[in-house]
Amino acid sequence: MIGAPMETKGLNANRESKPNRSRKEIIEKKKAMDALLKAASAEKDHLSAFPAFRRYQTNGLSAFLESGRGDKLASSVKHYIQNLLKANMEGLYGSEWPVEERVKRREMVAPEARYIFVREASNASASEMSTMSEQESTSASCVEKRGPMVGFVHFRFVIEEELPVLYVYELQLEPHVQGKGLGKFLMQLIELIARKNQMGAVVLTVHRSNSVAMNFYLSKMRYGLRRVMKFFAKHSVMRLKLSWRYVSVSTRNHLRRFIWFNKVVNSTLFTKGQNPAIEVLEWIIQFQQNALIIVI
Numbered sequence: 001m002i003g004a005p006m007e008t009k010g011l012n013a014n015r016e017s018k019p020n021r022s023r024k025e026i027i028e029k030k031k032a033m034d035a036l037l038k039a040a041s042a043e044k045d046h047l048s049a050f051p052a053f054r055r056y057q058t059n060g061l062s063a064f065l066e067s068g069r070g071d072k073l074a075s076s077v078k079h080y081i082q083n084l085l086k087a088n089m090e091g092l093y094g095s096e097w098p099v100e101e102r103v104k105r106r107e108m109v110a111p112e113a114r115y116i117f118v119r120e121a122s123n124a125s126a127s128e129m130s131t132m133s134e135q136e137s138t139s140a141s142c143v144e145k146r147g148p149m150v151g152f153v154h155f156r157f158v159i160e161e162e163l164p165v166l167y168v169y170e171l172q173l174e175p176h177v178q179g180k181g182l183g184k185f186l187m188q189l190i191e192l193i194a195r196k197n198q199m200g201a202v203v204l205t206v207h208r209s210n211s212v213a214m215n216f217y218l219s220k221m222r223y224g225l226r227r228v229m230k231f232f233a234k235h236s237v238m239r240l241k242l243s244w245r246y247v248s249v250s251t252r253n254h255l256r257r258f259i260w261f262n263k264v265v266n267s268t269l270f271t272k273g274q275n276p277a278i279e280v281l282e283w284i285i286q287f288q289q290n291a292l293i294i295v296i
Contacts, residue, residue, distance in 0.1 A: 029162075033159055033162075033163075033164045036157075036164045036197065036198050036199070037157045037158070037159070037164055039197070040157040040164075040166075040197035040198075040199070041112060041114075041157050043197070044067070045067045046067055046114065046116070046193045047065060047066070047067050047116070047189075049192075049193075049196055050189060050192055050193075053065060053185070053189045053192075054066075056118070056182060056185055057121075058180065058181050058182075058185075059180040059181055060180065061120070061177055061180045061182060062120070062121035063118050063119060063120050063121055063150065063177070063182065064118075064119045064121060065116055065117065065118055065119075065186075065189075066116075066117050066119065067114070067115065067116060067117075068114070068115035068116075068117055068152075069111070069113060069114055069115065070107075070108060070109045070110045070111060070112070070113025070114070070115070070154075071109060071110070071111040071113075073108070073109060073115075077117070077149070078108065078109065080149050081108055081152065081154075081172075082101075082104075082105065082108070084151070084152070084172050084174065085101070085104055085170070085172060086101065088172050089104075089172075089207075092207045092209055092210055093207070104170075107154070107169060108154070110156075112156050112157070112158075113154055113156060113169070114154070114155050114156060114157075115152055115153065115154055115155075116152065116153040116155075116186060116189065116190075117149055117151075117152045118149065118150050118151040118152060118173070118177070118182065118186070119147055119148065119149050119150065120147040120148055120149075120150045120177065121147055122147040150173065150174045150176075150177045151171075151172055151173035151174055151177060151182070151186075152170070152172055153168065153170065153171050153172075153186050153190060154168070154169040154170040155167060155168045155169060155190060155193075156169060157197065157199065160201075160203055163200035163201060164198070164199050164200055165194075165199050165200055165201045165202065165203045166190060166193060166194035166197070166199045166201075166202050166203070167203045167204065168187075168190060168202065168203070168204035169204075171183060171186060171187070171204075183216060183220075184216075184220055184221065187202075187221055190202055202223075204217075204223075
């Protein structure tokens with residue numbers, strides 16, 4: 001008589017342990033992801049691990065790369081970013097640009113914003129680049145010889161679909177340095193930074209009418225795309241043969257007009273079966289693809 005209730009209690013405890021373990025796993029996973037983001041964001045110079053990427057000298061273009069962060073931008077750099085964004089993006093947004101410009105200005109100076117700036121080498125420093133060591137290329141005298149800024153990448157470390165990702169907010173280059181391989185060089189650097197910091201993917205959004213950018217990411221970078229519809233106000237749902245996926249909506253306005261790209265850069269962080277999003281990523285890896293196209 002005494003043993004029966006104890007046995008029943010034990011069975012109940014076993015039944016309750018599974019959801020408890022599940023909640024514990026979710027909490028532990030979130031803590032692990034938060035730790036990854038914190039460590040990645042704490043890095044002062046993401047170029048330091050890749051000294052070969054501090055210089056670019058190809059197709060007649062000589063340039064230096066340097067790191068930055070949103071809350072440390074000089075006034076002159078802020079003005080440069082605003083002007084280049086307007087020159088490159090105003091035509092794509094049309095009448096929506098004033099609203100989008102205000103959003104981009106807030107994003108630009110956020111503490112979590114990280115930058116890779118591109119400075120075109122002056123004539124004197126360009127001729128010296130081929131003989132300079134990595135240490136010499138970052139010396140104070142070399143910095144003084146660097147020419148004007150000609151582009152930048154704005155990126156952040158965030159959580160998307162329960163994955164830690166490197167999110168590229170902006171990749172902007174001046175017209176005269178486009179078509180010289182610099183964009184691909186910068187995105188390869190971004191992928192290396194993502195891998196080093198154990199991010200699950202590189203993610204970005206592109207305006208659908210930006211045919212040049214679309215071709216660049218699809219053809220040259222071989223990124224996968226997912227067409228995203230704005231669903232209600234807070235979330236979108238996308239269907240794949242294997243599962244349903246819930247996709248968090250970007251804070252950007254007019255999501256219908258954007259296409260969301262992603263490229264898997266690390267397949268070791270998570271195991272199959274944890275949630276639908278992971279299952280899809282595992283499905284991509286299983287078939288040795290870097291691309292996934294989901295059309296609603």
